[in-house]
Amino acid sequence: MQTNVRSQMYLTNESMRLLPKLGPKMSENDIKPFTNYKGFLDKSTKYIPSWVKVAVALALGLGTMVGWKRIVVTVGEKIGKTHLTYAQGASAELVAMVTILGADSFGLPVSTTHVLSSGVAGTMSANGSGLQVSTLRNIAIAWVFTLPAAAVLSGLLFWIFNAISR
Incomplete structure (x- = not known):
């Protein structure tokens, strides 16, 4: 189960990286929490012990x-x-x-x-x-x-x- 959660977090993070470039236009109010959540996902999935x-x-x-x-x-x-x-x-x-x-x-x-x-x-x-x-x-x-x-x-x-x- 843990492996699937981590994989899903990573895939969501990568989708969020591409969304501003390829997806619909977002307002400034949407971009702030979006960027904040992406940073959280980065910190949670891209680390080396x-x-x-x-x-x-x-x-x-x-x-x-x-x-x-x-x-x-x-x-x-x-x-x-x-x-x-x-x-x-x-x-x-x-x-x-x-x-x-x-x-x-x-x-x-x-x-x-x-x-x-x-x-x-x-x-x-x-x-x-x-x-x-x-x-x-x-x-x-x-x-x-x-x-x-x-x-x-x-x-x-x-x-x-x-x-x-x-």
Whole structure:
């Protein structure tokens, strides 16, 4: 029952977001309580518990601490047939920044690593220095398997935690 209530609150909130743009004209007297209720729904449905923020920060920090060198070497030296130049790095970073900002403004999920490595591949291709197909293949395989692997692992952890808590 609780899941359905939360889903209904979220759907109502999203409908309320679109209604002023697509629905009938509303008076100022209608807009004030409408906005107030939408804010209440936002606060009730769009939150992240503190323990989740801490766990994600620790996981990202530990992952970066352990795997930073492999990531840097792969992105900087192994995507193209030559090493990344400063201009290529700056171009890839600027494109990644604009892409991530654009996706964020539309509410679309993106992976910063995927965007940046694609930007690096684009600069290498534009420079004519060539791309290492084996590295691109490995990156693409990792992209394809990330989502199902994360789904299976999270499902498994949920099952384990659910079994332990009974």
